[in-house]
Amino acid sequence: MKSDKSFLWRYRFWYTVFWIFFVNILIFSLIILLVRPLWSDINYFVSEFTNLKFQWLMLLLIVSIFLTGYGLFLIIRLSPKRITKNLNKIALFPRIFLIPVLIIWDFMLFLLISIGGDEIGIVRTGLEYISPIIFFFLILIMTFSSQKIIFNIIKIWEEIKEQERWKFTFNKDLLIIAGILMIILFGFILPFIFIPVNVIQGDIPPKPKLMAHRGASHLAPENTLIAGQMAAEIGAIGWEVDVSISYDGIFFLMHDSLLKRTTNVEDIFPERINDDATMFNITDLRLLDAGSWFSDDDPYETIADEFVDLQTAENFRGEKIPTLDEVLNLTRDYNLYIDIDSGKPPKEHPFYNQYDELLINQLYDSGLNEKIITRLSSNLTKNMTKISSSQDIASLLEEEVDLLNTIHTLSNDQFQEYQDANITVMVWTVDTVQRFSQVWFLGVDFVKTNALHLLIPLETPVWTINSQGYNLIWTISIILSLIGATLMYILRNRKNLN
Template identity: 35%
Template sequence: MTLLSWPIALHFFRMNKRVRQVLILSLYLAVLFALYLVPLGMYSPCIKEEGTLGPAPTLIGHRGAPMLAPENTQMSFEKAVEAGGEGLETDVAISYDGVPFLMHDSTLRRTTNVHEVFPNRTDSPAAMFTWAELEMLSAGSWFLRRDPFRTASTLNVNEKIEVQNQTVPTLKEFLNLAAQHQRLVIFDLRRPPRGHPYRDTWITRTLEVIHNESFINSSQVLWLPDDQRSVVQELDPELQQTSGDHASIEELQEEHIVRLNLHYSYMSQEQIRKYASVNISTNLYVISQPWLYSLAWCAGVHSVTTNALHVLKKLQRPVFLMTPDQYNLMWILTIIVSAFFITAVFIFHWWRERGLPFWSGSRQVNENGPYSKFRTGHPKIFNDHRQSGAHLKDSTH
C-alpha cells in the first residue's frame, strides 16, 4: 500500500470533482486501516514466550537422502545417516518369490532401467518380478540422467560411479543398516497384486524378515501398515504401532497407537498437544523447507520426514522465532514508518500540483510555481516565444 500511495495521491490532487476525491481517499484509507489491523489477527506457533520452545523435531530421511543419492538405495540411506538423520523411511514390496524389497512405485519404470533389461515388462507390477530379475536392474543410473532435485552436479566423480552401481535393496539390508547405526525405521508396505503367491501372507512374510532374518530390534520399527494390526500387535508388542489416520484419541488408544504419521497440512498445535497429552507423538511428512520445519518445531511436533536432511539439520533455531512483545514492536514500527512515507507522498503531490510550499494556507494554483503544468521551460524563453507569436499574428493582419 505504501507503493500504491504514489499514483493514488497523484490522481487524487488532479481530480476536479470533490466527490470523487472523497470517495477515492475514503476507500484507500479504509483498505490501509484494514491492512494495519491484519497483524492483530495473525497467529504463528513461532510467536512464543521466551523459554517455551521445545526440542527440535527428530529428522527421518524420506527414502533416505533423495537429494544426495537415488531414493530407496543403500547409498541414499547411508547419506541420510551421515547427514545426522535419526530415522529412515522407505517403501516395501514383495517379489514374486517372497523377498521383501524397497520400491516406492507400483512399477519399476521410474527408478530402474527396466526398459533396457526387460523392455516388454516396463508396465508390469514390481511385485511380479522374481528377486533374481530384480537383482539385474540398476537403481541409480536414472538419478544422474533425470537429476530430480538439480543436485547431481554436487557429486564428485567417485560418488557418481557409486550412484551408477546402486541396485534394488532388500528389506533385510535396509533393516540391518538401521540396526547398525541405531536408527528408527518406518515403511509403507504394499500388498501384492492378485495372482501373487504372497497376496495373503505379505504381513507375516515381512514380520519374518524383521524377527528372523535381520538383527534390528522391534522397538526401532514404527509399524505403519493398518492391515491385520491387532494380529501384528499380538505377535510383536514391541513394535511401535504407528497410524496414518487422523482418528479420535479413543480409537487410537484402542489400537495401541503410539505415533501418528500425518501430512503436514494437518499440523495444528492444539491437536499435537492433545495427542501428546496421552503419549501419542506426531510425525509429519514431507517437510523439506526450513520455514515449514520451523513451524513444526514451534508447534511441538516430535519428528518430521524430509527430503532435505542435510539442510534442516543445520538449523540451530526456528526461522522467525520471536516473543509476542518483539512481534508487536516490529509491526508497530512498520506501521509508523509506512504511515510516515504515505503522508509524505500526499504532501509532496499536494505541493507539486499547486506550486506552493506545503505550509502555505492558500489553495490558489501558483502559475509561477516550479511544477506548473502550464509552463515547463525558463520564464524568459517562455515569454520570448509568446511575444514572437504575437508579432507573427500582427504581421498576418
C-alpha cells in the same frame, strides 16, 4: 455521445482484461516458485506424459515471468494518463492473444494443483513464511495511495459543507471512499491477524528428529542400502522404506509400481517395462541396476550443486535393489529406526493374501522391536512403534498409537491441538529449510525428509522474532506510513497551490 460511450466501454473492458491477465499470471508465477520442492516429481509426471525429459516447470516459470512483464507493459500503455481516443494503438495481437493464454494458464494451474495433491499446501505455508515481506510491500502501496484518498476525502467533504443541510443528498463517491478506507484499514491490521509461526512468545522448541525418506534420497539412489548408510552417517535417527514383495515371496524395496524410473529394466527386460515390480522374481530384480539413473539424471541437482561429488555418484552405478533382510541388517548395524511403508501387490499376485502376515513375521524375527515403526497390527507388533495416519485426536488416544504420521501442511491450529493432547507427531515430507523452521516452531517431534544435507546442519530455525518485537515493528511501520501519507498530501497540495 454514442461514440464516447462506446469508447469508454471498450477502454474499461480492455483495461480490466489487462489487469486480470497481469494479476493472474503473476499469481501463477509465484505459485510455481512456491512449489519448487515438487518440481522433480511434476517434471517426471509431465515427461512421462510427453515422453520427453525436460525441465518443464523452469520453462513454464520463464514464460510466465515474460508474460507478467508483458501484462504490466500493456497496463502502463493503456493507463488513464496515456490513453487517447485512438484505441487502435493497442495492437490486434494482444486483443486476440490474451484471453486464450489466460484460459490456458488457468487450466495449467488447475493441473498443477491436481498433480500436487495434498502437497500443494506448501503454497499456503510458503506465503506464511514470506508474509512479513508481503505485508511490508502492502504498507508501502497503501502509503503512496493514501495521500490520494486523503485528497479526495477532503474534496468531497468541502462539497458537502457547501450544501445546505436540508438539501444534502447521498454522495456515491463518499461510499466509494469509505469502502477504500475500510480496505486500507484492513491492510494495516493484517500483520496482527495473520501472524507467522516464526513469531514466538516463549522458548524455541527442541529441533525435530530427522527420518530419511527412502534413505538419503537426494544424495543417493532411493530405497537402496547406500541411501540408508549415507542417512545414518549424516545423522538421521532412522529411515523410511517402501516394502514390496517379489513374485516368489521375497520382500524388497521399491516405491513405484513400475521399475522404469529407478532401474534399467528397459535395457534388461524391455518387453516387461510396464509390468508391475511385484511380478518379477527376486533373481530377475537383482539383475537390475538401481543406481545409474541417479548418476545420469541428477534428479535433485545435488551432483551439480556439489553436495554429491562425481566419484561418489559414479560409485552408485550397479547398486542393487535390496531385500528386506539386507535392509533390516543395515538398520541394526547403525542402530536406526525404520519406518515400514508397506504396499500390497496386485490381487492376482500369489502372495496377495499372505503379504501382511509374512511381513509382520519377518519384522518380528529381526528383533528390532521398538525400532520398527509400522502401521500393521497383530500380537507380534505389540513391542513395535505403532503409527497411525488418522488426524482425529479421539481416535488417536483411543488406539493408543505411539506416533501420528501426517502431511506437514496441516494448519497451525491442528498442530497446536496435537501438542495440547500430548500426541507425538511425525510429518512428511519436508525438503526446505523454510518449512522445516516452521514445523520446528510448531513443536513437531519427527520430520521425514529427502533433504538431510540441508536440514542436519541447521542449529536454529532460519529466522525468528519474539511477539513483542514483531508487534512493535508493525506499529511503528503503520505510524510512519500514516505520517508519510500525510506529508505527501501536504506537499502535493502545496504544489497545486503554486
